[in-house]
Amino acid sequence: MLPTTPLMTSEFSDLQVFMAERRQRVDDAIRQSLPSRHSPSARLTEAMAYAALGGGKRIRPLLVYAACELAGGSAEQADVAAAAIELLHTYSLVHDDLPAMDDDDLRRGRATCHRAYDEATAILAGDTLHTLAFELLASAGNYSPIQRVELIQTLCQAAGAEGMAAGQMQDMQAERQLLTLAALEEMHYLKTGRLITAALKMGITASGCNDVSLASAVEEYGDRIGLAFQIQDDILDVVGCADALGKSSGADEKLGKSTFPGLIGLEASRQRARQLCDQACAAISDRAPPNSPLLTLARYIIERQH
Amino acid sequence: MLPTTPLMTSEFSDLQVFMAERRQRVDDAIRQSLPSRHSPSARLTEAMAYAALGGGKRIRPLLVYAACELAGGSAEQADVAAAAIELLHTYSLVHDDLPAMDDDDLRRGRATCHRAYDEATAILAGDTLHTLAFELLASAGNYSPIQRVELIQTLCQAAGAEGMAAGQMQDMQAERQLLTLAALEEMHYLKTGRLITAALKMGITASGCNDVSLASAVEEYGDRIGLAFQIQDDILDVVGCADALGKSSGADEKLGKSTFPGLIGLEASRQRARQLCDQACAAISDRAPPNSPLLTLARYIIERQH
Numbered sequence: 001m002l003p004t005t006p007l008m009t010s011e012f013s014d015l016q017v018f019m020a021e022r023r024q025r026v027d028d029a030i031r032q033s034l035p036s037r038h039s040p041s042a043r044l045t046e047a048m049a050y051a052a053l054g055g056g057k058r059i060r061p062l063l064v065y066a067a068c069e070l071a072g073g074s075a076e077q078a079d080v081a082a083a084a085i086e087l088l089h090t091y092s093l094v095h096d097d098l099p100a101m102d103d104d105d106l107r108r109g110r111a112t113c114h115r116a117y118d119e120a121t122a123i124l125a126g127d128t129l130h131t132l133a134f135e136l137l138a139s140a141g142n143y144s145p146i147q148r149v150e151l152i153q154t155l156c157q158a159a160g161a162e163g164m165a166a167g168q169m170q171d172m173q174a175e176r177q178l179l180t181l182a183a184l185e186e187m188h189y190l191k192t193g194r195l196i197t198a199a200l201k202m203g204i205t206a207s208g209c210n211d212v213s214l215a216s217a218v219e220e221y222g223d224r225i226g227l228a229f230q231i232q233d234d235i236l237d238v239v240g241c242a243d244a245l246g247k248s249s250g251a252d253e254k255l256g257k258s259t260f261p262g263l264i265g266l267e268a269s270r271q272r273a274r275q276l277c278d279q280a281c282a283a284i285s286d287r288a289p290p291n292s293p294l295l296t297l298a299r300y301i302i303e304r305q306h
Numbered sequence: 307m308l309p310t311t312p313l314m315t316s317e318f319s320d321l322q323v324f325m326a327e328r329r330q331r332v333d334d335a336i337r338q339s340l341p342s343r344h345s346p347s348a349r350l351t352e353a354m355a356y357a358a359l360g361g362g363k364r365i366r367p368l369l370v371y372a373a374c375e376l377a378g379g380s381a382e383q384a385d386v387a388a389a390a391i392e393l394l395h396t397y398s399l400v401h402d403d404l405p406a407m408d409d410d411d412l413r414r415g416r417a418t419c420h421r422a423y424d425e426a427t428a429i430l431a432g433d434t435l436h437t438l439a440f441e442l443l444a445s446a447g448n449y450s451p452i453q454r455v456e457l458i459q460t461l462c463q464a465a466g467a468e469g470m471a472a473g474q475m476q477d478m479q480a481e482r483q484l485l486t487l488a489a490l491e492e493m494h495y496l497k498t499g500r501l502i503t504a505a506l507k508m509g510i511t512a513s514g515c516n517d518v519s520l521a522s523a524v525e526e527y528g529d530r531i532g533l534a535f536q537i538q539d540d541i542l543d544v545v546g547c548a549d550a551l552g553k554s555s556g557a558d559e560k561l562g563k564s565t566f567p568g569l570i571g572l573e574a575s576r577q578r579a580r581q582l583c584d585q586a587c588a589a590i591s592d593r594a595p596p597n598s599p600l601l602t603l604a605r606y607i608i609e610r611q612h
Contacts, residue, residue: 119406
């Protein structure tokens with residue numbers, strides 16, 4: 001197993017280039033997919049763009065690109081899948097931020113959608129971003145109908161009542177309750193992990209590659225870094241500052257939510273994140289060249305400060 | 307053009323049989339599609355079933371069946387498309403009823419989803435019904451990948467930011483404003499008409515029939531009865547009673563919404579609904595046999611009392 005070492009300057013700078021270029025691509029693809037200003041409701045269109053183009057780490061799209069390119073596909077082949085999963089993720093953020101859910105005022109360094117507009121508009125903007133994710137995949141001319149159907153299935157299964165939304169429901173029900181570590185891990189696996197693994201699977205599908213063993217290695221990688229990502233999120237909620245995070249820090253504690261640092265302490269949380277990162281990289285070490293963005297992304301995920 | 311005559315007893319009884327049988331089919335298909343009780347969130351699964359299996363006229367599924375069968379397809383071929391569009395419609399009802407939107411307490415004769423559960427659960431149940439509609443279509447083994455992609459495209463385009471959701475946004479913005487008749491018609495075309503026409507188009511796609519002129523005739527029928535359906539809804543909101551409607555009557559007036567009876571009076575609204583019904587039937591008169599459920603459904607839509 002590869003020991004986790006901090007990213008070296010040269011690795012970090014390669015990763016920065018990869019991230020900047022692919023973020024630009026996915027932003028362009030999202031921008032092109034949004035309805036025009038001449039659509040029947042300018043307010044709705046505006047709110048969709050506000051939520052979808054307001055920055056963000058774009059982790060899921062980056063994973064789509066990295067997996068697609070590892071499987072021999074081009075960045076161009078990954079564009080639509082990357083945009084679709086980010087639209088889906090954005091809808092979930094808009095709805096999770098609503099007063100009846102996490103009641104957040106700040107997201108990606110700006111007012112949340114329902115604060116910038118109003119609740120009804122935010123509910124509808126989330127709904128239309130949700131629909132748009134599937135419309136984009138169903139209409140993607142550079143994928144075969146079979147690929148499109150597979151991409152939609154993967155995204156639905158990860159997002160729906162047996163995935164992300166069930167995780168959010170568990171999260172709501174767990175407020176003011178102390179979860180066991182196993183329950184906390186299940187909740188995060190559903191809420192975050194399922195979509196992260198879906199991103200990787202969608203990258204492979206978008207590439208047109210049918211290598212089952214590669215897909216399975218990349219999915220194992222996804223399961224590990226999905227959890228590592230969430231542990232780092234919990235750590236940053238304790239030690240981060242709102243300016244860098246772009247959202248309120250200490251929000252978990254305010255809502256009485258169980259967190260990894262709360263359950264096992266800060267140092268053990270950091271160790272667990274590093275261990276998961278090592279396991280993720282080991283899962284793909286036979287298939288990924290040493291400079292693969294997947295390997296550096298795994299370390300970025302546990303080293304990031306926002 | 308066929309003059310609208312009230313449904314005769316024999317026609318009505320044939321239609322009753324058609325409606326009862328097809329409603330049973332679509333309820334079975336919806337029930338089978340819902341996640342099991344062993345899914346990660348029992349509460350979410352329960353709320354989805356509460357919303358999706360709580361009765362309702364099932365107008366959109368009935369139109370899917372009628373169009374599919376007119377195009378030479380079987381009821382079995384229509385099942386999944388019918389279930390998917392009803393799940394999509396149900397998600398929109400759950401979200402439209404929320405306090406930040408229409409704030410309704412009663413739907414289909416029972417407490418609305420957020421009253422029976424809570425707001426967060428209703429938002430998530432709507433979201434998961436939305437995802438499930440597309441998952442169902444993407445996974446439908448009895449359609450080819452091309453058919454599945456077409457069905458998803460049709461449903462997305464009708465439901466999204468240039469369709470149903472834009473209509474709901476216009477509806478929210480129009481509260482306490484007097485709309486022109488043209489603006490009212492556009493709003494209803496988006497909010498209700500687009501999905502009704504999509505139901506018919508999906509029925510044709512599900513049948514496997516590629517007859518473009520039939521599809522276009524049936525879509526014209528859909529555009530007319532979609533508006534007729536909404537006019538009758540407005541009429542019932544004025545003259546109906548809550549017991550028969552299964553939702554609050556007088557709700558439009560309470561919210562200061564523009565309605566057809568409010569703008570042009572009750573009698574002119576009835577005349578307009580009859581005229582649209584005649585035009586709808588005329589659009590398909592060359593293709594539909596006299597006993598086609600589409601012809602009787604059009605009259606049912608403007609004669610129904612709930």
